[in-house]
Structures are given as C-alpha cells and as structure tokens.
Amino acid sequence: MARRVSPARICVSTAAAWLVGFAIFFPILWMVLASFKTELEAFSTPPSFLFFHWTLENYATVQQRSDYLQHAFNSVVVAGGSTLIAMLIAIPAAWSMAFAPSKRTKDTLLWMLSTKMMPPVGVLVPIYLLYRTFGLLDTLGGLVLVLCLGNLPIVVWMLFTYFKEIPKDILEAARMDGATVGRELIYVLTPMAVPGIASTLLLNVILAWNEAFWTLNLSSSEAAPLTVFIASYSSPEGLFWARLSAASTLAIAPILVLGWFSQRQLVRGLTFGAVK
Amino acid sequence: MTAETRALGRLLLGPAVALLFVWMIVPLAMTIYFSTLHYNLLNPGMEQFVGLENYIYFLTDPAFLASLYNTLVLVGSVLVLTIVLGTLIALLLDQVVVGRSIVRLMVIAPFFVMPTVSALVWKNLLMHPVSGLFAWIATSLGLTPIDWFANAPLVAIILIVAWQWLPFATLILLTALQSLDEEQREAAEMDGAGPFSSFLYVTLPHLARPITVVILIETIFLLTVFAEIFVTTGGGPGLATTNIAFLIYAQALIQYDVGSASAGGMVAVVIANIVAFFLVRIVGRNLEA
Amino acid sequence: MGRITLQGVRKAFGSHTVIHGADLDIADGSFVVFVGPSGCGKTTLLRLIAGLEDVTDGRILIDGSNVVGVAAAKRGLSMVFQSYALYPHMSVRGNIGFGLKMAGVARPEINRKVEAAAATLNLTPYLDRKPRELSGGQRQRVAIGRAIVREPKAFLFDEPLSNLDAALRVQMRLEITTLQKQLATTAIYVTHDQVEAMTMADRIVVLNAGRIEQFGSPLELYDRPDNLFVAGFIGSPRMNFIGKEMAKRYGAPTIGIRPEHLRAARDGEGWQGVVSVAEHLGSDTFLHVDVPEIGRLTARSVGELGLTTGDRVRLSPDPARIHRFDADGRAIRS
Numbered sequence: 001m002a003r004r005v006s007p008a009r010i011c012v013s014t015a016a017a018w019l020v021g022f023a024i025f026f027p028i029l030w031m032v033l034a035s036f037k038t039e040l041e042a043f044s045t046p047p048s049f050l051f052f053h054w055t056l057e058n059y060a061t062v063q064q065r066s067d068y069l070q071h072a073f074n075s076v077v078v079a080g081g082s083t084l085i086a087m088l089i090a091i092p093a094a095w096s097m098a099f100a101p102s103k104r105t106k107d108t109l110l111w112m113l114s115t116k117m118m119p120p121v122g123v124l125v126p127i128y129l130l131y132r133t134f135g136l137l138d139t140l141g142g143l144v145l146v147l148c149l150g151n152l153p154i155v156v157w158m159l160f161t162y163f164k165e166i167p168k169d170i171l172e173a174a175r176m177d178g179a180t181v182g183r184e185l186i187y188v189l190t191p192m193a194v195p196g197i198a199s200t201l202l203l204n205v206i207l208a209w210n211e212a213f214w215t216l217n218l219s220s221s222e223a224a225p226l227t228v229f230i231a232s233y234s235s236p237e238g239l240f241w242a243r244l245s246a247a248s249t250l251a252i253a254p255i256l257v258l259g260w261f262s263q264r265q266l267v268r269g270l271t272f273g274a275v276k
Numbered sequence: 277m278t279a280e281t282r283a284l285g286r287l288l289l290g291p292a293v294a295l296l297f298v299w300m301i302v303p304l305a306m307t308i309y310f311s312t313l314h315y316n317l318l319n320p321g322m323e324q325f326v327g328l329e330n331y332i333y334f335l336t337d338p339a340f341l342a343s344l345y346n347t348l349v350l351v352g353s354v355l356v357l358t359i360v361l362g363t364l365i366a367l368l369l370d371q372v373v374v375g376r377s378i379v380r381l382m383v384i385a386p387f388f389v390m391p392t393v394s395a396l397v398w399k400n401l402l403m404h405p406v407s408g409l410f411a412w413i414a415t416s417l418g419l420t421p422i423d424w425f426a427n428a429p430l431v432a433i434i435l436i437v438a439w440q441w442l443p444f445a446t447l448i449l450l451t452a453l454q455s456l457d458e459e460q461r462e463a464a465e466m467d468g469a470g471p472f473s474s475f476l477y478v479t480l481p482h483l484a485r486p487i488t489v490v491i492l493i494e495t496i497f498l499l500t501v502f503a504e505i506f507v508t509t510g511g512g513p514g515l516a517t518t519n520i521a522f523l524i525y526a527q528a529l530i531q532y533d534v535g536s537a538s539a540g541g542m543v544a545v546v547i548a549n550i551v552a553f554f555l556v557r558i559v560g561r562n563l564e565a
Numbered sequence: 566m567g568r569i570t571l572q573g574v575r576k577a578f579g580s581h582t583v584i585h586g587a588d589l590d591i592a593d594g595s596f597v598v599f600v601g602p603s604g605c606g607k608t609t610l611l612r613l614i615a616g617l618e619d620v621t622d623g624r625i626l627i628d629g630s631n632v633v634g635v636a637a638a639k640r641g642l643s644m645v646f647q648s649y650a651l652y653p654h655m656s657v658r659g660n661i662g663f664g665l666k667m668a669g670v671a672r673p674e675i676n677r678k679v680e681a682a683a684a685t686l687n688l689t690p691y692l693d694r695k696p697r698e699l700s701g702g703q704r705q706r707v708a709i710g711r712a713i714v715r716e717p718k719a720f721l722f723d724e725p726l727s728n729l730d731a732a733l734r735v736q737m738r739l740e741i742t743t744l745q746k747q748l749a750t751t752a753i754y755v756t757h758d759q760v761e762a763m764t765m766a767d768r769i770v771v772l773n774a775g776r777i778e779q780f781g782s783p784l785e786l787y788d789r790p791d792n793l794f795v796a797g798f799i800g801s802p803r804m805n806f807i808g809k810e811m812a813k814r815y816g817a818p819t820i821g822i823r824p825e826h827l828r829a830a831r832d833g834e835g836w837q838g839v840v841s842v843a844e845h846l847g848s849d850t851f852l853h854v855d856v857p858e859i860g861r862l863t864a865r866s867v868g869e870l871g872l873t874t875g876d877r878v879r880l881s882p883d884p885a886r887i888h889r890f891d892a893d894g895r896a897i898r899s
Contacts (some may be wrong), residue, residue: 005371009372010373013372014372014374017368017371017379018373018379020365020368020383021379021382022382024439025382025386027398028385028386028389031401045406047407047409047412089291092291093289093291093292095285095288096284097289100281106560108293110556115296117551117552119500119545121502121520121521121524121525121541122304122541122544122545123306124524124528125306125310126302126306126310130303149296149299152295152299156292167650169650170652172617173644173652174652174663175617175638176637176642176643177638177664178638178639178664178715179667181281181284192654209390210389213500216502216503217525226390227390228392230390233396241401241407244396244400248397251390252388252389252393255388256385256389259384259387260384260385260388263384266384266447278617278619
C-alpha cells in the first residue's frame with residue numbers, strides 16, 4: 001500500500017463511495033426514521049425527512065402488545081437454540097475431519113454441502129406432513145429442529161475451515177507433552193479456535209434469525225418468530241407504517257449489530273471457504 | 277495418525293453424518309413417494325398410485341411454464357444486477373476511501389435484514405404508488421408515479437431481492453479484490469498496462485472464480501425466493517410473480533394437492549442439483565489446495 | 566535411561582510402503598541423526614518412534630519394553646517440531662510448563678523447573694511473553710525448553726533448524742549439541758542437511774526411499790561409505806563418480822573420488838582437462854573440469870591456484886582414497 005494517490009482522486013473516490021453506501025443503506029435509514037414518526041407523518045406526501053415530530057409512541061405501542069415480546073422471545077429461542085445444538089454436533093465432527101481425516105473426508109464434506117443445496121420446497125410437503133403427524137407444527141421445538149438441521153452443514157463447514165488453519169503440529173506437540181485427546185481439546189484446540197467458534201456462532205444466529213421459509217410455513221402464532229410476526233403486517237388491515245417500522249427496527253437492530261461484527265467471517269461462511 | 281485417533285474421528289463424525297443423512301433421505305424419499313400418488317389433504321384416505329401423472333400434470337400446467345419463466349427472469353435479473361453493480365462497488369471500495377469501514381458497514385447492512393422486513397419496507401415505504409418515497413420523487417420530477425405492484429410486480433420483486441443480495445456479491449468480490457497481489461498489479465503497470473487494460477487482463481481474470489462462486493451460491497438461494505413474494509404479492513396479480521417455489525407452496529398448503537406439489541418439489545430438486553453440481557466441483561477443487 | 570531399539574519396523578500408508586523394515590539400536594545418551602533426501606521416510610520413522618503414527622509391522626523398544634500400541638503421550642519422549650508448534654495462546658512459561666502440568670506436577674515445582682530451563686536457554690526475560698512476540702531463534706529455544714523440562718527418555722527433533730537463517734542455524738546447532746552433551750539424554754534428530762548431520766551426530770542413519778542405507782559415525786560414513794548412495798550423499802562438494810574404461814583400470818564398474826582427494830596442478834601427472842568453471846571461496850577453490858573420456862570432475866584445492874575458465878589443468882587422484890563400487894552400487898572392500 002505504498003503507492004501514492006493524489007488527493008483529488010481520494011476526494012472523488014471517497015465521495016462516490018459514501019454516496020453509493022448511503023444509497024444502499026437508505027431504505028433501512030428511511031425505515032428507522034419512519035419508526036419515530038406518527039402514523040400520519042409516515043404516510044404524508046411530501047415525505048418529511050428529519051423535521052417531523054419525533055415520537056417514541058410506536059415503540060411504546062409495539063412493546064405494549066405483549067405478543068411482540070412473545071415473538072421476539074421465540075426468535076431468540078429458535079435462533080439461539082438451533083445454533084447451540086448445531087454447534088454441539090458440529091464441533092466434534094469438524095475436529096474429526098480436520099485432524100483425523102480419512103480418505104472419505106472430502107466426499108463427506110462435499111456431501112454435507114450438497115444437502116444444503118437441496119431446495120427447501122423440495123421437502124416442504126413431507127416435512128409439513130411429518131410435523132403435522134407428530135404435533136410439531138407451530139412449536140418452538142419443531143422450528144429449532146428444522147433450522148438446526150438446515151444450518152448444520154454450514155456450521156460444520158465453517159468450523160472445519162477454522163480448525164483446518166490450526167497447525168496439526170501444535171496438537172501433536174500437546175500429545176507429546178502427555179495430553180490425552182480430551183485435554184488436547186480443552187487446553188489447546190478450543191482456546192485456539194475461540195475466534196472461529198465465535199464467528200460461526202454469530203453467523204448462524206444471524207441466518208437462523210432471518211430464516212423465512214420454514215418459519216413462515218411451519219409456524220403461525222404460538223411459536224412464530226419475528227419473521228412471521230412482521231409478515232402479519234402485510235395484510236391490508238395491518239398497514240400501520242410507523243408501527244411496522246418500529247417493530248421492524250427492533251427486529252433487525254440486534255442482528256444488524258451482530259452482522260457488522262461478523263462481516264469478515266460472513267464471506268467464508270457463505271462461500272464454504274471457496275473465497276477467502 | 278494412529279488407529280486410536282482414527283477410530284475417535286469416526287466416532288465423533290458419526291452423529292453429524294447420521295442426522296444429515298436422515299434429514300436428507302427421509303423427506304426426499306417421501307417426496308418421491310408422494311409424487312407418484314394421487315393425494316389431496318382434503319380427501320384423506322383416498323391416496324392411489326398414479327405413476328408419473330403428477331409430473332405430467334405439473335409440467336404441462338400453464339402455471340408451471342409461467343412460474344418457470346418468472347423464476348428464470350428473477351434469477352437472471354438479480355444475478356446480472358448484483359454482479360455488475362457488485363463488481364463496480366467492490367472496485368470503488370478497493371480505492372483509497374476515507375472512512376471505508378463505515379461505507380462497508382452501510383453496504384452490507386441489507387444482507388442482515390430479515391426478508392419479510394425488507395419486502396414490507398420496500399413495498400410500503402418506498403414503492404407505494406401514493407405515499408411511497410419513489411412516488412414522491414417521480415411526482416417532484418414531473419413524472420407519473422409507477423404503481424409497482426400493479427404494473428411491474430416482477431420488477432418490484434427483482435429490485436427488492438437484488439437489494440438484499442447486492443451486499444453478498446459486493447463483499448465477496450471485494451474480499452477477492454483485496455487478495456489480489458499488489459505486486460501483480462505493479463508488474464502489469466511496469467509492463468505498460470493502463471488502468472483499463474490492467475483491469476481487463478489482471479483484475480477481471482482474478483475475479484472470474486469469485487464471480488462464479490457468487491453466481492452459483494446466489495442461484496441456489498434465488499431459485500427458492502419465497503418470503504419476499506409471500507408478503508408482497510402472494511404470487512399475483514394472476515401468476516405474474518409466482519415462481520416455482522411459490523407455486524409448490526400454493527399447491528401444497530393452499531390447494532392441499534400433495535401429489536402434484538411433490539412432483540413440483542422434485543422438479544425443483546433436479547434444477548437445484550444441476551447448479552449444485554458445478555458449485556460442489558468448484559468447492560471440491562478448492563479443498564485440494 | 567533412553568535406549569531405543571527398532572526391530573523390523575515397517576510402515577505403509579495403504580498400499581504405499583514408506584519404511585521397508587528398519588532395524589536400529591540407539592544407545593542411551595547418544596546423538597543420532599536421521600539424514601536423507603526429502604521423501605526418504607526419515608520424518609515418518611521419527612513419528613513412528615514418537616507414537617504419532619502406528620507401525621504397520623515390527624517392534625519399537627524403549628529401554629527394552631515394546632511401546633507399539635502405547636500412546637504418544639505415554640512414551641516419555643519429547644519432541645521439537647519443525648514449525649516449533651508452540652501454543653500461541655500461552656506465555657513462554659505456559660508453553661514450557663504444559664507438559665509438567667499434564668503430568669500433574671505441583672505448581673511450585675513446575676515454576677522451579679520452568680525457570681531453571683529458561684535460565685539454561687537464556688529465556689528468563691521472556692517468560693511472560695507470548696510466542697508471537699518472540700524472534701525465530703527465541704521460539705526455537707522455547708520449543709527446546711518445552712522438550713527438556715520434562716526430563717524425557719529421549720529428545721526427538723524434526724528438522725528444527727530449517728526455518729532459521731544461516732547464521733542462527735550455525736549457532737543453534739552448536740547450542741543443541743552442547744545442551745545434549747550436558748544432559749546426556751538420547752537425541753534423535755531428523756534433517757536433510759548433511760552438514761548438520763556431520764557436525765552434530767555421534768552416529769548417522771542415512772535413509773533413502775524408506776531403507777536404511779548405512780548407520781555409522783560421521784567419519785565412518787565419510788571414509789567408508791557402504792554404497793553409492795551414501796558416498797554421493799555425504800560430503801560436499803559431491804563425490805565424483807567415474808565409470809566405463811577408466812573405472813575398469815581400478816578393477817571396479819564404478820569408482821568414486823572426493824573432490825578434496827583430487828590434486829589439481831597446471832602440469833605434471835594425471836588426467837588432463839579444461840577448467841569449465843572455477844569457484845573461488847578464498848580458503849578453497851572448486852574447479853569444475855571437463856576431462857575427455859571421463860566427463861565433468863570437481864576438484865577442491867586449498868588456497869588459490871590462479872586458474873580460470875579455459876585453462877588446462879592436470880588432475881591426479883590420491884590412490885589410497887579411491888572408493889570402488891560393484892555393479893549393484895555396493896562398496897568393494899579389499
């Protein structure tokens with residue numbers, strides 16, 4: 001990066017980049033602004049950009065509706081639960097593939113990847129019917145299960161790519177130092193893999209939080225997470241823009257923050273290590 | 277590696293493989309089985325084997341051709357939009373930009389917005405024919421506002437989905453650009469390449485692989501766009517925004533026609549597998565290195 | 566105690582055999598170097614002794630007891646890796662003490678031993694640093710510290726110096742040898758560098774394509790190589806091999822003569838040739854000479870002869886230093 005760039009060029013590229021960034025971000029910003037407007041102002045033409053009567057009443061309304069908190073809670077349970085269970089299954093599997101590979105390891109990995117490629121509509125009917133039969137429709141357990149299995153390939157893959165970067169020598173050194181496999185995992189592998197485990201966790205919470213195929217199809221009220229709750233605003237009678245904006249802002253804010261932290265890992269997670 | 281380690285490895289890999297196997301095989305087998313039955317949830321107990329009739333019915337249904345067309349237009353347009361714009365934005369962000377990390381945050385933000393939220397925000401706050409921001413901009417410029425969801429519903433869906441996937445393409449292409457060896461670019465400069473030919477002969481070939489990856493991964497996801505259609509148009513007006521995923525959903529959970537929805541599901545699986553085949557090959561090659 | 570015996574040790578990965586039956590007896594306290602070109606199986610052999618790989622066949626005895634099937638952790642050996650393999654999340658103190666901690670040694674005892682090891686290795690000021698804050702040489706020392714602190718039966722070194730620059734390599738070479746003599750602990754050291762092998766070893770094992778070619782002291786290998794491979798591998802510049810008519814005169818299909826045993830002069834007796842390249846090292850001169858009917862020979866002369874490219878030169882071999890080899894490449898001893 002030692003090359004010289006003229007100040008004029010920096011100005012132009014900076015201005016252009018900020019303009020583009022702002023344009024892409026604008027719909028989100030606009031939504032956040034609308035959430036602080038009254039319903040009337042949210043609808044008004046010409047729209048008011050900053051000089052409107054700022055109010056928190058939409059947030060109050062949203063919070064007062066007890067079902068909002070219920071749906072938010074569902075989202076937390078579904079996203080967190082499915083991710084944690086997936087991690088518990090995936091960490092040993094990724095350890096195995098990274099440090100005790102066999103001839104079939106590569107095929108296994110690619111096969112796992114291919115399960116993720118299967119379009120969910122392809123199995124919508126049987127899953128729906130199985131869920132109906134076993135009483136899993138509109139239950140948190142059912143959603144946790146389907147999202148856990150749906151994301152398991154990504155979790156295994158991400159952890160595998162992180163583990164793969166840990167030199168095998170170090171684990172062997174621990175073995176030479178007299179550590180058993182269990183202690184090797186606890187004292188050496190896990191502390192070294194913490195950043196990778198954390199970003200895998202983060203990305204999968206995000207993916208599960210935003211998942212909107214299974215949640216829309218397998219839950220309606222009791223277990224419905226925020227994706228489904230927000231979708232209920234699409235009905236004509238639900239057209240309260242300011243309130244919709246407030247609910248949406250609350251629904252995406254935590255994940256946006258998490259996403260910003262995990263942006264570098266995102267590439268790796270979503271391309272299965274094909275782009276680093 | 278010792279036999280002990282190897283045995284332990286197999287033991288620890290077991291649960292993940294077993295679960296995924298069940299998760300993939302059981303429903304898939306059921307889909308195949310259902311697809312050969314005349315089976316409607318409204319008439320339980322009336323199932324009978326009909327062979328390939330469901331496939332014939334599904335594939336010759338005008339709705340299938342319409343939804344196939346919509347699916348292809350949606351996937352194709354979003355791919356072109358995200359890759360062309362994504363490349364340009366990635367090139368821009370690869371320049372010296374003051375506050376690049378903040379711009380980066382703004383650019384990737386849409387990816388973290390849940391699909392139902394982005395669809396509703398675009399439908400109402402931006403694309404509403406009377407009170408939407410776009411309508412106001414059009415009016416201010418002396419144009420007639422477009423009633424997006426009445427007159428150009430598929431375009432509206434394409435815009436929403438492209439906005440959601442633009443960050444993905446940008447982020448991956450930017451990552452790839454930043455891994456481009458500075459020395460390689462300097463070598464091109466020493467060889468007398470101008471900015472344009474340097475882009476053409478050094479940068480673009482370097483981006484070929486990440487672009488392929490973006491195409492494949494986006495295709496997988498775009499083939500089954502669902503929530504955006506579900507909350508905005510419900511597949512309409514008519515069949516104007518019904519893609520294959522939505523058609524299957526409608527047949528299964530609105531018309532309760534399990535048999536033909538399953539046949540449709542298999543068609544979707546086959547289409548996705550064609551794409552997946554190429555993706556798996558690329559990733560597999562990368563695994564060797 | 567640390568006597569290590571290999572009996573018919575064989576290792577195959579699938580159908581590919583990497584070690585074809587190795588027999589070796591390494592005496593307690595000796596410094597043994599495994600040397601050979603890359604892919605000769607020297608690292609695999611070390612890993613078999615360490616217990617990081619299973620043997621396919623044969624027995625490995627440590628102090629008389631068979632350790633085949635015993636986990637690496639339980640063999641009482643310690644190893645220094647090529648990459649050092651330090652634990653990046655632990656301080657130098659943590660790295661050196663990890664083995665003792667795993668063995669359940671009490672804290673004060675660990676501290677005492679770690680500090681003693683650190684003092685020996687001049688690491689005391691760095692005890693609380695992380696490996697990434699150390700230079701290559703210091704990391705190397707930490708890796709050695711980790712190995713010695715456990716007072717193992719034997720040290721295993723896997724090309725430990727290959728990541729260091731030339732000057733540091735010479736220094737560490739000396740330090741490792743000195744330390745090993747001080748501790749009098751058996752050491753097995755793998756390298757592809759024959760200079761390291763010659764300077765450090767009490768005894769050298771030359772490996773080629775998974776077979777032990779010769780096991781002997783450095784001077785034995787230099788003076789009496791068992792075969793063409795060892796003759797060519799040990800010594801720098803490489804031994805000259807001469808075949809055809811000229812060799813027949815000495816009664817062997819192939820003869821070998823080291824460059825330092827080939828006297829070069831402007832005139833007098835010997836084979837006549839033309840200097841192709843002269844490499845002047847100051848203390849020595851390496852002459853690459855084209856000799857008609859023999860080919861290219863290398864001669865090493867002490868000092869400066871003032872010969873350059875194109876000059877005519879006479880080369881006369883020291884008759885006592887000619888090595889003769891039979892058709893199978895084995896040395897003919899008379």
